[in-house]
Amino acid sequence: MLKHRIIPCVLLKDWQLVKSINFSSYRTIGHPVSTARIYNSRNVDELIVLDIDASLGIDEMNIELITDIAQECFMPLTVGGGIKTISDIHKLLDAGADKVSINTIALKDINFVTEASSIFGSQCIICSIDVKKVQGVYKVFNKAQGLLDIDPIVLAQDFERHGAGEILLTSVDYEGTLQGYDIELMKGFSNKLDIPVILNGGMGKPLHGVEAIQNGADAIAAAYIFHFSEYTPNDIRYEFLKHDISVRILN
Amino acid sequence: MGNFCSVQKSFERNNSNVIVSNDHKIIMNADKIVLPGVGSFRDGMKNLTNLGLIDVLNEEVIENKKPFLGICLGMQLMANTGYEISKTKGLGWIDGEVVKFDFPANNGLKIPHVGWNNLMIKSNNLLYEGIPDNKDFYFVHSYHLQLNEDVITGMTEYGYQFVSSISKNNLYGFQFHPEKSQELGLAIINNFINL
Numbered sequence: 045m046l047k048h049r050i051i052p053c054v055l056l057k058d059w060q061l062v063k064s065i066n067f068s069s070y071r072t073i074g075h076p077v078s079t080a081r082i083y084n085s086r087n088v089d090e091l092i093v094l095d096i097d098a099s100l101g102i103d104e105m106n107i108e109l110i111t112d113i114a115q116e117c118f119m120p121l122t123v124g125g126g127i128k129t130i131s132d133i134h135k136l137l138d139a140g141a142d143k144v145s146i147n148t149i150a151l152k153d154i155n156f157v158t159e160a161s162s163i164f165g166s167q168c169i170i171c172s173i174d175v176k177k178v179q180g181v182y183k184v185f186n187k188a189q190g191l192l193d194i195d196p197i198v199l200a201q202d203f204e205r206h207g208a209g210e211i212l213l214t215s216v217d218y219e220g221t222l223q224g225y226d227i228e229l230m231k232g233f234s235n236k237l238d239i240p241v242i243l244n245g246g247m248g249k250p251l252h253g254v255e256a257i258q259n260g261a262d263a264i265a266a267a268y269i270f271h272f273s274e275y276t277p278n279d280i281r282y283e284f285l286k287h288d289i290s291v292r293i294l295n
Numbered sequence: 296m297g298n299f300c301s302v303q304k305s306f307e308r309n310n311s312n313v314i315v316s317n318d319h320k321i322i323m324n325a326d327k328i329v330l331p332g333v334g335s336f337r338d339g340m341k342n343l344t345n346l347g348l349i350d351v352l353n354e355e356v357i358e359n360k361k362p363f364l365g366i367c368l369g370m371q372l373m374a375n376t377g378y379e380i381s382k383t384k385g386l387g388w389i390d391g392e393v394v395k396f397d398f399p400a401n402n403g404l405k406i407p408h409v410g411w412n413n414l415m416i417k418s419n420n421l422l423y424e425g426i427p428d429n430k431d432f433y434f435v436h437s438y439h440l441q442l443n444e445d446v447i448t449g450m451t452e453y454g455y456q457f458v459s460s461i462s463k464n465n466l467y468g469f470q471f472h473p474e475k476s477q478e479l480g481l482a483i484i485n486n487f488i489n490l
Contacts, residue, residue, distance in 0.1 A: 046453055047411045047431060087477050089411060118305065120433060120475050140300045142475065165334040167407050167435040209407055209435075240405045262405060292411045292431045 047292045049089040049263035050253065050280050052270050053244060054079055056109065056125070057096045064096075065220035076109065080116040087294050088277050090120040092145065092212070092265055098126025099148065100187055105132060107139050114140025122170055124212075133160055137168070145170040145212055148188055151199075154206050161207030170242075171203040172212040175229060182229060185216050196229075197236050204239050211237065212265065214244040220268055222248025225256040234260030250275060250283030257289050302331040302366065305474035309485045317346045322355060327362040327490070330369035331474075336377030336393055336438065339368050340385060349386070357388060360465045362490045370461065370468030371440060379438050388466060391442040391458075398454045407437045408453045414471065415450045420462045422486045423448065430479055432471035434459075439470060 055064060056076055076093070083091055093113060098105045105126045114121055123136050124145025133144050144164075149156050150171050161169045175196045176185040184194040200211050213233065215226035225246045233241055240262035247253055247266040256264045269275050284291035299315045306313040306329075313329075314321055322328060330352075332339055343349055356363045365373055374385045377393040385393070398404050411431040416423055439457040449460035451470070459470045467487065473480035 045413065046408065046434075049410050084477070114300070115304065118308070118475065118477050118481060120435075120472075138300055140304065142301060163334075166437070167409065210409065235403075238405055239407070240409055263410065 045290045047089070047290050048257050048261075048284065049242070050277050050284075050291070051090045051092055051242060051263055051265040052083055052088055052277065053092040053094065053265045053267045055094050055096055055267060056106065066216060077112045077116060080113045083277075084116050084118055086277055088119060089263075089292060090122065091117055092122045092124070094145065095123070095125030099124070105136065107135055110136060110141060111139040122212075124170070124172060130160060130163060133164060133168075137164070143168050143170050143209070145172045147172045147174070148186060150203065150208075151184070151186055151189070151192070154202060157203055157206040157208055161209065166207050166209035166239075169208055170210045170212050171200075171208040172214065173199055173203075174214045174216050175226075176216045177226075177229075182232070197232055200233065200237055200241075204237055208239060210240045210242060212242045212244060214265075215246060218246030219244070221246055222268060224248060224252040225261070225264070227255055227259050230256060230259045230261050248273070250280040253280045254283055254287045254289060257284070258287070299331060301472075301474045302329060305481055305484050306488065308481060309488050311488045317348060319347070319351045322348070322351050325355070325361065327364070327487070328352070328356060329364045329366070329487075330372065331366045332368035332372070334368060336368065336371055336379035336385070337381055337383045339372050340377070340383050343372070343386075352386065356465065362465050362487065363467065364487050365466070365468040366474070367436060367470060367472060370470055371438060373461075373466060373468055374440055377438070389440075389442065389446060389461060389463060389468075390444040391440050393438050394441050395438050396454060396457075402454065404454045407435055409435045411476075412451050412453060412471075414459055415452075415456075416448065417450055418448045418462075420448050420467070421490060422462070422467055422483050424486050425482055426479055432459075432469075432473070432476040432480060434471045436470060440468075 120142045122143040123141040174185045184192045218226045242263040243256045243261035244265035247269045253264045281291045371393040373388040374391045377383045416428045446461045446463040448462045450456045451459035461468045473483040
């Protein structure tokens with residue numbers, strides 16, 4: 045049986061591992077390579093690495109750092125942030141990424157999704173969508189452009205049609221808050237897509253992950269809970285098991 | 296394609312000398328041959344054809360019987376025919392076809408099949424030495440092999456049971472990614488290195 049994935053997400057800024065709250069107030073919390081090593085030894089299901097400076101266009105993608113991180117990963121590694129061209133994807137895959145997460149370029153030019161997925165395969169292309177709720181309505185948010193007047197579900201369906209393999213769905217309002225995932229957002233996505241949705245933003249305790257899966261998430265991503273609490277990915281696995289959610293159990 | 300790097304790294308972690316190459320001479324001098332690959336069946340065959348690798352592979356793998364490991368698309372390409380994008384002739388080493396997951400409408404199963412899923416070992420072979428039955432391995436694919444000959448070593452359930460690994464003489468194929476499946480995956484690669 046296919047397992048629901050629990051995916052730690054690490055944010056890079058100035059070559060360091062940071063944690064954000066609502067996409068700002070970054071705090072440095074360690075070195076990304078040693079963090080990747082720990083996650084590998086804990087047999088996490090996958091790892092997502094997002095380069096914040098690169099995504100804001102402050103820096104180029106940090107290929108050397110990604111190479112070092114990938115050396116530690118014998119699980120699937122997704123890298124995002126600052127991808128602007130097909131050649132950028134080539135560079136990240138050559139550095140050891142298995143998938144890439146694209147956002148700004150896909151918002152600018154949907155045909156980039158088509159081109160990337162036809163070259164690298166859909167399984168390689170994750171489209172990330174950041175969402176903010178404004179006056180009761182969910183809208184797409186972009187770090188560089190701010191709030192956009194786009195319905196996230198329509199955008200996700202558009203990405204799917206153009207060849208995206210997965211959607212990484214992040215609630216900016218819930219991100220870093222520990223209050224749980226945006227379940228209402230997830231419910232809206234349920235049965236709307238034929239590709240998997242990874243829900244991100246807000247997990248503060250293992251039960252939050254259960255709620256996400258029960259409301260339609262295929263996989264969950266989280267950062268804060270692993271960096272700042274005593275919970276490990278294994279605690280979430282056991283919580284899933286208690287609720288009869290299929291999850292990878294290691295011996 | 297793209298995942299050469301992961302495969303290379305997993306061999307190096309097992310202290311094996313690995314060269315990523317499309318050079319005929321290097322392939323002819325190799326002890327063993329690995330064909331990884333994600334991407335489409337059509338483009339995979341097109342690339343092998345354009346690089347002039349089909350004859351070299353036939354000679355080294357089928358005639359000279361060098362141990363061959365096909366991973367994901369690399370396994371699928373061993374079949375007679377693939378149906379991804381358009382009907383395409385494969386290497387024809389295994390009597391079978393590569394078809395898309397076919398589910399009834401609204402059954403809730405997503406395509407691609409991506410994530411960790413159980414490998415049910417159906418027939419033991421040297422590469423499964425020390426691998427317990429029913430463990431999770433990492434999959435990411437939308438198409439799978441449908442066989443007309445019994446070379447199955449493993450099956451996996453996603454909507455229905457599909458072929459997740461095969462072996463025939465010197466040929467080994469995995470639909471999942473051993474290079475991305477942590478300790479047990481690396482153990483399979485180590486078994487291949489030690490053949």
